[in-house]
Amino acid sequence: MAVIHLGILDWVIIVLYFGFVIGLGWYLKRFADTKEDFFLAGRKNSIWVCSIAFVSANLGALEILGWTGGTVKYGMFVSHFYWIGAIPAMLFLGLYMMPFYYSSRIHSIPGYLLLRFDERSRLLNAISFAIMTVLMSGINLYLMALVFHTILGWNWDVCMWISAAAVASYIALGGLLSAILTETLQFFLIWFGLFLVSILGIIDVGGFGGLFEGLPERMTSLWATSGNPQDNPMGVTWYGIAIGLGFVLSFGYWTTDFLIVQRAFTAKNLQTARLTPIVASFFKMALPFIVVVAGLVAFKLSALNQLNLERDAAGNIVNADSALPLLIARYYPTGLVGLGITALLAGFMAGQAGNTSAFNTVFTYDIYKAAIKKDASDKHLVFVGRVITIVGILLSVVTAYVAKSFPTIMDYIQAIFSWVNAPLFATMLLGMFWKRTTSTGAFWGLIAGMLTSFILFLAFKFKWFGCEWYYYLTFMPSSKALCPAVPSEMTLNLWQAAWAWIVCFGLTIIISLFTKPKSDEELQGLVKGLTPNPDLEDVPLYRRPLLWALVSLGVLIFLNVYFW
């Protein structure tokens, strides 16, 4: 049975959004004729546009629904994914990595691998990224249809095809320009459409004092219960969070995932590109005020029997992801319901558009131009970009239908993310900061890291190890007395990524020591020590990246101490 029922005004608001974004695609087509315009949005964007698009590319509706539900299960621990699991990596990207990316005038992350290493690493990363993006896009499409079918009773096929067609049309017309513009609209829609849920929820439960009153410490603390995995609902340790999430997964995602970093490549100059992730970090830190607050309100109301979250016979909540739709149904009248649903739809479509625009760039530049037609003209590349946009969306639809028929396949597809990104961060780190890193070391290190992640994923899933090994591999040997119970899935994911990173990092160093590095001349502008420091002499203090990074770090520390 549908959770939310729509009135005529709600439908008007939803239809208007579709008309708006498709109309924008038509309007932007005339500005996306050259390859720089289509694939890099003209490289003329301001700090605000870039940073909003940067954070919005990660702000999918699945994440909002999933982490609101996650808060119902894990409490404040979810904030780690927005704070320590994002902010240090974003600041590191802006301060240290962006000069190499932006100054080398690359179009994509695989493009950097080509310049720094060779064609092997570039193709390996381009193909794995393209496959990952299409599959993730398909999963996104499937879950979107599933969510709207469940909460609104919409027809699964109609929902999927209409949103796929809308995204395909505006990205094929306006390229990255369309993606960035709709991401900016989506950012405002999400805040105006969903933040009100938290505001009304807080008022409803008697303010912040009323919200936290009576809740167990494991639901309301960030670090206080992280000393022992049995004390917190996520089942993780503080060092698992700091190393697995705060370092490997977070840096792997925020500094090397092209879908995200591409937004900073569209900046008008290096100064703006560096500030992009730093300014975006403030927006990112604010998101728990939608997601986590709404999740805690749902938990509180459910405990008071005022919100009907589905429970099993033992009384455990089984479908926490319906928390946000239930709160929308509880607090929003007709009109605002349409706005809330449009915000979720916009989040889904923007996520789809982000995947599609990153896929068309990597395919066109790093696969088509590199391996199929090296002398392609500007006009031809834009044509290929438009065609491959449609092809990418169709492949996503096929993936969505496969996921619908075999839902267990989603576990494998979603795991691809850590197979690709965690080792890539080790490669990038060594490539940018150690000039002795060789092309052969990078290539084989990357392959070994990806294989490690893949094998550990299968080993954990199919229990190839004895139970005690789960605890050795997650650095919790003292907890092996808990066997046959194994560590939480979250702990296994974090350490799977950490091991992939360690293997890639170690093997790349060892192989590099025995193979021939590139000359200093070849590495100009690509490696620390051979790249001139960005000239900040004429930049006023208030526009300097370091200043804002320190402010951001200060806010991060304050939030962690305050909610300790």
Place this chain on the structure above:
Amino acid sequence: MENQRQMIPVWFWVGLMLLVYGILITGAGLLYISSPPQNYAAKWTNPNLWWGGVMLIVGIIFLYIGRKKRPSN
């Protein structure tokens, strides 16, 4: 994106969207003054009215910012 050829700045579109939605939602809020719906927990307030009003005002501000930066020709 602001200075690219004669493209209308992104802030104009943000403002237009918020203004249109703000008008629709505030309008619904005005209707609810005389006949409030009973099926939601926030009936002690009229969120359509004041939240729609906030959207309307923010929309006007963004439209102004967008128009100000629009190329003259």
